[in-house]
Amino acid sequence: MPVQSPVRIGVLGAGWFASRRHCPDIAAHREAELAALCRRNPDQLARMAEAFSVTATFTDYREMLDSGLLDGVLVCSPHDLHYDHARAALDRGLHVLLEKPITLDPDEGRALVALADEKGLALVVAQNPPYWSHCRYLRDKIQQGALGEIEGAAIHWVGNARGVLGLEPLPGDMPGVVKPTLYRANAAQNGGGFLIDGGSHLICELLWCTGRRVISVAAQMDDAGFDVRCALALHLDNGAYATVSQCADSQIRAKRQHSLYYGSAGTAVMRGFPFWVELECDQVVERFGEEELQEPPSPVGDFIDCALGRGAPEIEGETAVHVVEIINAAAQSAREGRTIAL
Incomplete structure (x- = not known):
């Protein structure tokens, strides 16, 4: 059910992350309008409205969704509210751009995907790799x-994610219009620790880049209920094995990532931050920095294209659901000390 340009977008959970990443992209997009903001704290809501020159503000998300001002909604609320908020928007015929994870319960994630398909609405999940x-x-x-x-x-x-996980005071120089609410420090709201949050991008990278699925998971965690450090052994559906590990309390605050992919015809290495990628095939090595590669779409740009009927989401809904399945299985594996089949 495509809409007309500009796509009028309301932000549900108009806080720190939305102010850093998505709101500036919406405001800058020539085919989008940042039409409304919603969050429960009126003072911080006023600061967000002033920063992005938005006049329509709400402290009740239902009132925003029922306002008639919107074509789509950006959901940036705590993870445990993703299903309720995205479902409410889809039920009202609104396209949805949903921050990761899609939901905490895979069945609820699949219900959202099915509802969006049934209604002909866009459901775009903002995992980083695409x-x-x-x-x-x-x-x-x-x-x-x-x-x-x-x-x-x-x-x-x-x-080092100790600040946003509530394990130490937040740095005083964090970017964003308002500071984080620290819902990530609450395991029930967050759905665990770091793996369901920033760690989900690592699992998404593996799935999205290779096109493979995971058939079993074995994991160790420092705390299965609120992980900061963990290591996962993943059995892929083609017989290959992959490992994913994280350490979110490093003494070095700069983010470091190293990804290796071994194939029957070559090897790929990705390293960041900032990222570069190296491909070795037939003893020929090619290496590129991000600045040398084609500029990617943003989640907002992808969402606008989908809402206007110009394409499908960069990440399939089932892939976003599978990310959550794997994370839940990893926590179960760490608790029970056994391999979990999917």
Whole structure:
């Protein structure tokens, strides 16, 4: 059910992350209008409205969704509210751009995907890999057969997220119009610790770039209820094995990531931040920095195209659901000390 340009977007959960990433993109997009903002704290809502010159503000999301001012909604609320908020928007015939994870319960995620399909609405989940140039380059090469059959993969991420996880005071120089609400410090609201949050991008990278699914998970975590450090062993549906590990309390605050993909015809290496990608096939090595690769779409740009009927989401809904399935299985594996089949 495409709409007309400009796409009028309301932000549900108009806070720190939305102010850093999505709201500036909406405001700058020539085919979008930042039409309304919603959050429960009136003072912070006023600050957001002033920063982005928005006159329509709401402290009750239902009133915003029923206002008639919107064609679509950006959902940036705590993870445990994603299903209720996205469902409410879809029920009202509104397109949805949903921050990751899609939901905490895979069945609820599939229900959202099915409802969006039934109503002909866009449901775009903002996982990073589809919107990163190095991941898009790797995915294209894998789809073209440059690496051959994927035989193994390893993804490692090290950084410091202690502040947003509520484990130490937030830095005083954090970007954004308002500070984080620290819902990530609440395991029930967040759905766990770091893996369901920033760590979900690592799992999405593996799935989205390779096109594979995971059939079993074995994991170790420092705390299965609120992980900061963890390591996952993943059995892929083509017989290959992959590992994903994270350390979110490093003494070095700069984010470091190293991804390796081994194929029957070549090897790919991605390293950041900032990212570069290296491909070795037939003893020929190609290496590119992100600035040398094709500029990727943004989640907002992808959402606008979908709402206007110009294409499908960069990430399929089922892939976003599978990310959550794997994370839930990892937590279960760490609790029970056994491999979990999917």
